[in-house]
Amino acid sequence: MTVSSLSSPAVPAELLALANRLADTSGAVIRQYFRTPVAVDDKSDASPVTIADRGAEEAIRAVLAEVVPDHGIIGEEFGRANEGAELVWVLDPIDGTKAFISGKPSFGTLVALLKDGRPWLGVIDQPITGERWIGAAGHGTTLAGKALRTRPCADLAQATLYATAPEMFKGDDWTAFQRLYQSVKLPRYGSDCYAYGLLALGFVDLVCEADLKVYDWAAVVPVIEQAGGIVTDWQGRPLTPDSDGRVLAAGDARLHAAALERLAG
Numbered sequence: 001m002t003v004s005s006l007s008s009p010a011v012p013a014e015l016l017a018l019a020n021r022l023a024d025t026s027g028a029v030i031r032q033y034f035r036t037p038v039a040v041d042d043k044s045d046a047s048p049v050t051i052a053d054r055g056a057e058e059a060i061r062a063v064l065a066e067v068v069p070d071h072g073i074i075g076e077e078f079g080r081a082n083e084g085a086e087l088v089w090v091l092d093p094i095d096g097t098k099a100f101i102s103g104k105p106s107f108g109t110l111v112a113l114l115k116d117g118r119p120w121l122g123v124i125d126q127p128i129t130g131e132r133w134i135g136a137a138g139h140g141t142t143l144a145g146k147a148l149r150t151r152p153c154a155d156l157a158q159a160t161l162y163a164t165a166p167e168m169f170k171g172d173d174w175t176a177f178q179r180l181y182q183s184v185k186l187p188r189y190g191s192d193c194y195a196y197g198l199l200a201l202g203f204v205d206l207v208c209e210a211d212l213k214v215y216d217w218a219a220v221v222p223v224i225e226q227a228g229g230i231v232t233d234w235q236g237r238p239l240t241p242d243s244d245g246r247v248l249a250a251g252d253a254r255l256h257a258a259a260l261e262r263l264a265g
Helices: 013-033 051-067 097-101 172-181 194-201 220-225 253-264
Strands: 040-042 048-050 072-075 079-081 087-095 108-115 118-126 131-136 140-143 160-163 186-189 206-209 230-232 247-250
Touching: 013 051, 013 087, 013 108, 013 118, 013 131, 048 051, 048 097, 051 072, 051 087, 087 097, 108 220, 118 194, 118 220, 131 194, 131 220, 140 194, 140 220, 160 172, 160 194, 172 206, 172 253, 194 206, 194 220, 194 247, 206 253, 220 230, 230 253, 247 253
Parallel strands: 072 087, 160 186, 160 206
Antiparallel strands: 040 048, 072 079, 087 108, 108 118, 118 131, 131 140, 206 247, 230 247
């Protein structure tokens, strides 16, 4: 099943309102712990997790259980429930926990709503700066109520590229990424999901990453697509829950095609 928000019917207003409520709920938890000496645990994959990650997801799940108990949930911290439902919420309470625990406000809460397995609505919320990107079928992408469009950029030599960290690229992926990295005007690391928000806002042209899970990318698909951009895997295929974790996002389809060529060699 392909995963795209472009051809879907419009998201109802009550679900947009619920998505905003979930982001508000998560942010209220996260702000209590930002730049405080929280304990950091290591998960089985060695990635860090804190009371803020767990508390934010628990708070979101409590709202969903109250308002839409028949909907499914896929969450980074507490797993899956009723994932075969027509409507499934995908949650990453803190995308960028390493940034969070080091006091850097470039992390974000990711909330997506899948309809029949396809991202229908996405939220990138930065609870410290107060920025919230919302992309939803039939509504476009907005930041603080302002409609967003990605910027045109057809030439890799003029492009700004982001990736979260070099260590996400292993083996042949590192070689492929370096071909792209060395082709752009301004390559940068850091920013986690915030980079995708900047792409939708028109300040970044490409985001290229590897080893992502569905809760890392589901929310960014509507945010970028509804702003005029494109998100695929490294072969140009639509992302699916079974994708290999390699993600390429671009604000301009011409640049996306050029980037795919560099990744392929």
